[in-house]
Amino acid sequence: MRRWNGWGLAAVSYPLPDATAAVLAERIGPGTPPRDASLAEVLSSVPPSRLPPHPLVSTEPEVRLRHARGQSFPDLIVLRSGRVPAFPDGVAFPRDAEEVRALFSYARDAGARLIPYGGGTSVVGHVNVAPGDAPILTVSLERLQQLHSLSAEDRLATFGAGVSGPRLEDALRARGYTLGHFPQSFELSTLGGWIVTRSRGQQSLGYGRIENLFVGGRLESPAGTVVLPSFPASATGPDLREFVLGSEGRMGILTEATVRISPLPEREEFHALFFPDWECARTAVRELVQSGTPLSMLRLSTPQETAINLALSGHPRMVRVLSGSLSLLGVGSDGCMLVLGVSGSRRTVESAQHTAMGLAGRHGGVRVPLLGQKWLKGRFRAPYLRNAAWERGWGVDTVETATSWSNVPRLLAAVEDALRGALVDQGERVLVFTHLSHVYATGSNLYTTFIFRLGKDAEETHARWLALKTAASRAMAAHGGTISHQHGVGTDHRPWLEAEKGALGLSAIRQMLGTFDPSGLLNPGKLV
Amino acid sequence: MRRWNGWGLAAVSYPLPDATAAVLAERIGPGTPPRDASLAEVLSSVPPSRLPPHPLVSTEPEVRLRHARGQSFPDLIVLRSGRVPAFPDGVAFPRDAEEVRALFSYARDAGARLIPYGGGTSVVGHVNVAPGDAPILTVSLERLQQLHSLSAEDRLATFGAGVSGPRLEDALRARGYTLGHFPQSFELSTLGGWIVTRSRGQQSLGYGRIENLFVGGRLESPAGTVVLPSFPASATGPDLREFVLGSEGRMGILTEATVRISPLPEREEFHALFFPDWECARTAVRELVQSGTPLSMLRLSTPQETAINLALSGHPRMVRVLSGSLSLLGVGSDGCMLVLGVSGSRRTVESAQHTAMGLAGRHGGVRVPLLGQKWLKGRFRAPYLRNAAWERGWGVDTVETATSWSNVPRLLAAVEDALRGALVDQGERVLVFTHLSHVYATGSNLYTTFIFRLGKDAEETHARWLALKTAASRAMAAHGGTISHQHGVGTDHRPWLEAEKGALGLSAIRQMLGTFDPSGLLNPGKLV
Incomplete structure (x- = not known):
């Protein structure tokens, strides 16, 4: 069973060693453990569903709570404090493309919007429900997890897009193969989620980024089905796979994905x-x-x-x-x-x-x-430490960007300085440190962790986080960094997208997405 | 000086050895050398320009003739026969982005359409002028050929997009680098052309396809300037570089391109x-x-x-x-x-x-x-042999596709059989043979050459070619091949695009392109 108010499995925890806590206390001041809301308290705040009944849709309060938010720091704040501003009105678990299409019809009839949901591990708000007039139906893809086919000759495997990292690797390993895609969220995130958010695995230097691994599939969009053939390469104009990559649930629901696989390494x-x-x-x-x-x-x-x-x-x-x-x-x-x-x-x-x-x-x-x-x-352990730090009164979050090699020193200094100084006016110190986690011939990403003291309540903690996030984002935009190398746009990076894509580029992305979802049925408020 | 009615430099020719001609005569029957139109004859058929004068625009008949067509087999037929259906009304040679923008205004005022022109080496009709009411201004990018910057640390170089293959490689070689992109058209084709048609070099297995080499640049579109930052990677939604790749002159005019370079190999x-x-x-x-x-x-x-x-x-x-x-x-x-x-x-x-x-x-x-x-x-010599074969009465053309490894035998047989049988009802034999020129972990391209006898006149030759091309294209679409792995869409592959992209996919591409060129100023009738 997953933890309902933080990262990972409820049964797994890595408490903060006292020596670690002592170092944090010395560097940024002692933490004051916050009072977390109980599950029962939060469940009692779930309002009645505004959706009509449907055999594929659960309106159970706990199911709705468990699909209300992702794993961003603001998500942690609202779940821990129990002040969740909105819940999905229902959660559907379709088993195939036909059921996905049926849900589009149902949502249209109900005047609802849909939020596609893979592993719910987004750290930038991709799956979040915002308060609003339209009922929200979250569509979990967890039942689309079958291995449909594997060709050793073609080095291709086709999966249901809701398959999680471990299930996917288990299925491939049993046949002598691997995808080799291991983002830090690997244990909980899904193939479809990796694709539509342009995720990067820790070993992407060897196995390739998800852009290189995703070779075809099927997507259900409100305007119809899109079939992406698995050609090894093609020169027939813009590549529709590149429209799906990074579409963040605004184009449709990926039901099947074909990926390039590699033999298990000796x-x-x-x-x-x-x-x-x-x-x-x-x-x-x-x-x-x-x-x-x-x-x-x-x-x-x-x-x-x-x-x-x-x-x-x-x-x-x-x-x-x-x-x-x-x-x-x-x-x-x-x-x-x-x-x-x-x-x-x-x-x-x-x-x-x-x-x-x-x-x-x-x-x-x-x-x-x-x-x-x-x-x-410990490769997948870092997110668990956030839970442990929270419980001792400290907040841990990360920001990430990428730039050319020659600009790495300048951008690194700008982002770190921005974070270190962001809470000076509140008299708060921030612990900031960086690694390069994905490198390329032409440049590198920068992955910066920041640790700060939680505020006296959820509002103050959120305000601190927002000051930090805004300072870092501004530094990236001003110093030649992309606003995201691996986490995507969601809601949190959206204000910075136009600076990167240009108004015209952003408008073209909107037009393209609008062809597939003309009435804006899907994932409102995300990406663009 | 380039040959005006066939491939390559006028001073370079590789005559067909008699032994080769004897083999062709034996396999498909003796050729009858056609009567080619002279340059003077064709020039006399160039109509008056419909464009108003402009300092950047040449309306010289020979300049217009030399930019009227690319290097497809139908282009060869019209140029050799002297029956060119339409010429650009003028050819412009802008020196910078500002002049490109000025040409957009000029064309709008004149009610003209623009055709961007790199090396004019398209084999699928990308630069062709179709008869029509609107005046046509071809925009040659040959003056945009400077090396703007090179960073050894970042392994990046920025060029004017009109730079030809040899000039680009000369500039890089002088500094110890190479792009490593060597399509068969290398001697005449340009960086911008490679990008907007998704070209593949002969050594793409080592250096990467142009998709992997193109990291940023600037594009002038009728709706405004698009700046593509050279991030090593980004997860900020759909990648605008992928909109430019394969845009075939419908999105704008690429004026600058930044590419990933490699040290010259030891x-x-x-x-x-x-x-x-x-x-x-x-x-x-x-x-x-x-x-x-x-x-x-x-x-x-x-x-x-x-x-x-x-x-x-x-x-x-x-x-x-x-x-x-x-x-x-x-x-x-x-x-x-x-x-x-x-x-x-x-x-x-x-x-x-x-x-x-x-x-x-x-x-x-x-x-x-x-x-x-x-x-x-002889790596760049094959296109010259088409001139030599034509002069002895034979037509040589190629078709290309790509598919998964397991489908290679079936697709290969289907394409070859289709070509071999395409002229049976005319009692003509066709010599057909194939190689795999670009291979991938998941599959391969198929590059098929076909040789046939020219008809008694241009119409009959064109009809033969069309029967061959149609048969091969139908076989690709029916047997799991892309309609183009490396030549692009242009006019010749356009009828087959919907089968590959789907009506919805094609509509999304049109919507995306339409954002940049809302009034359809650019390259009418190409791609979509």
């Missing part, structure tokens, strides 16, 4: 390396990705993030030993940690590791045993 | 291998591309193409020696030739060659020295 390794400073480390990572060495991941922390991660690890003794060893190898307090992944045949892995270690070594990089495996073990 | 090799039969060869090529071995090219001829290429080579004695040697190595009359390219560091090239030769050897592949270099030398 070997898969994750190594941790430390570099003496940020300049060395960044240059090494840029040269590694530009060299075309077949790696599956490069994830580089700044000196600040490296130090804070070690400090927050909750193992001060181990960290002292590690720091001592690193110091002997020339890596001091400016050290940067890189996690490097490599997957493939034995031969490829050996050769790529050899090349990568050689190049890293020329920039002062030294390998530290075990930490790569430790990263792997 | 080494570059092209090898020819022969396989005993098609099944072995196809499996070897599929396994090679699926293995992820870093090759830059895989180009595999069917047994028919292999035999015909050898027979048409005009060197019967050399072919006998080669066939004798191959026969000793187990490659007989069903042999298939593969050209395999590999580029990169010395180490990468050696390692990739080693892997590739090992895998090929397991499928019976044997390497033949020198032929890989011979392919390289």
Whole structure:
């Protein structure tokens, strides 16, 4: 059973070690644990449904609550405080495309709007219900999870688009394959959600971004069915797959998706390396990705993030030993940690590791045993820590962007400075640190975490978060960063979209989407 | 100076060897050289311009003739026969975006339509002028050819979009870089043309398709300027670059394009291998591309193409020696030739060659020295042979498609059979042969050449070509192939587009394009 008011499974929690809490208290001040609303309290606030009965639609208050919000920080605030401004009037669980089409008719007749819902893991408001006059029907795709076909010869597999990460990988692994798409939300997010939000997996350097993995499918739109053939490539004008990618529920409901699969790697390794400073480390990572060495991941922390991660690890003794060893190898307090992944045949892995270690070594990089495996073990754990921090009175959120290599230092400084200074007028300190999680020959993303004290109530906490988010977003727009490299637009990035796309570009996207959903039935208020 | 009525430079010609002509005569019957119209004759048919004078616009008859058509087979027919149905009323040569915008105003005032023109190498009618009431202004981008910037750190270069292949590569080579985009039209085609038609280079396996190389730029549309930022990746909804790719002059005029560049390879090799039969060869090529071995090219001829290429080579004695040697190595009359390219560091090239030769050897592949270099030398020559064949009374054209690996045999048979049988009712034989020129993990393109006898006049020749083209296109649509993998849509593939995109998909593309060009100023009758 999933947690109703935070990330992940209710049975799984990673409490904050006292040593970690002590560090946070020292850096930004002690947290005051907020009083969370109980499930019963929130359920009692769910209003009667405005939808007529339908065999596919549940109007149970708990089902409606559990589909009311995603996993953004504002979502956490409203769920924890129990002040949820609106709930879907019902949640439908269609089993096939025909039932999806039936729901369109039903919604039209009822004057309702639809919100497509995959894993509900959006961190930018994609699945949120806003208060309004029209009834809202959330359409969960969790029953569309079958593996429809797999061709080893064509390296293609077709799934129901509601399949979750683990189910998809289980089905492929049983046949010797993998998709290789592992976003941090992997345990709960879905194939369809990855596609319509342009998600990136942690190993996209090796397996490709979802844009490279999504080769075809079927989409039900209010104006009709769209079939996307799985050609390996085509030159027949604009590619309709690119209309679906990033459509964020405004174009239709993806019911089936065909993806490019890879054989399970013979070997898969994750190594941790430390570099003496940020300049060395960044240059090494840029040269590694530009060299075309077949790696599956490069994830580089700044000196600040490296130090804070070690400090927050909750193992001060181990960290002292590690720091001592690193110091002997020339890596001091400016050290940067890189996690490097490599997957493939034995031969490829050996050769790529050899090349990568050689190049890293020329920039002062030294390998530290075990930490790569430790990263792997905790790869999906970070979102759980948000729950733990909240319960001790601290808020944790992340912002992310991408830019060209030459602009990385400027953008990084701008975003971090904006976040560090955003609560100065309230006398609050903010802990800010960054890593590069997805790198390209031409540039990198920047993934920045910020930790701040919760306010005395939900309003104050939201105001703090909004000040932080706005400061970071403004810095991205002003300093050559995209407003999102991997989280999508939803509601939270929408105000910044026009600066990036231009009024004309945005209008073209609206026109395109409007062809598929002329009466605005789908996901109101999201994306555009 | 370019040839006005056929491919390439007027000073360059590759006459058909007599031995080649003898083979063609034997296979499909002797050709009757047609009477070509002279330049003077055609110029005398150019009507007065309907455009008012403008300092940027030339109305010289020869300039108008030289921009009236592209390089499709129907274009060759009208130019050679001198029966050109329509000419642009003028040709403009803007030097910058401001002049492009000025031309939009001028065209609006004159009630004219604009045809953007890069290298004029389209083989599907992209730049053709159709007869009609509105004056036509062709906008040549040949003056937009500057290298605006190059960042070694970011691996990005920005060019004027009218830059031709050789000029672009010269500019990059002087700085140690390459784009690596070498379509067969390379010598004459342009960066902007590659982008807006979704062109593929011969080495796209290594360097990427133009979709992967085009990272940003500027486009002038009738509704305004579109700036495409060069983010390495973004998740902010549909990507406007994907609207430009394949827009075929209907969205606007690309004035600047930023592309991803690579360092010049330390080494570059092209090898020819022969396989005993098609099944072995196809499996070897599929396994090679699926293995992820870093090759830059895989180009595999069917047994028919292999035999015909050898027979048409005009060197019967050399072919006998080669066939004798191959026969000793187990490659007989069903042999298939593969050209395999590999580029990169010395180490990468050696390692990739080693892997590739090992895998090929397991499928019976044997390497033949020198032929890989011979392919390289003639890599841009094929289009010239069309001139030579025409002059001896034969027509040569190609069709191309792409599909999943498992569907390659069925689609290949369908397209070849359709072409072979298309002129049966006229008692004409057609020589048909195919290679796979671009391969992917999930499938391959099919590139089919057909040779037939010209008719007694332009009408009969056109009717033959149309019967052939229609038969091949119908076979693609009916058997799971895209109507174009690399040539685009233009006018010739337009009737088949709806079958591929669906009525709704096509309507969405029209709506999107209409946002940028609401009054239909640009490239009427093309794409959609």
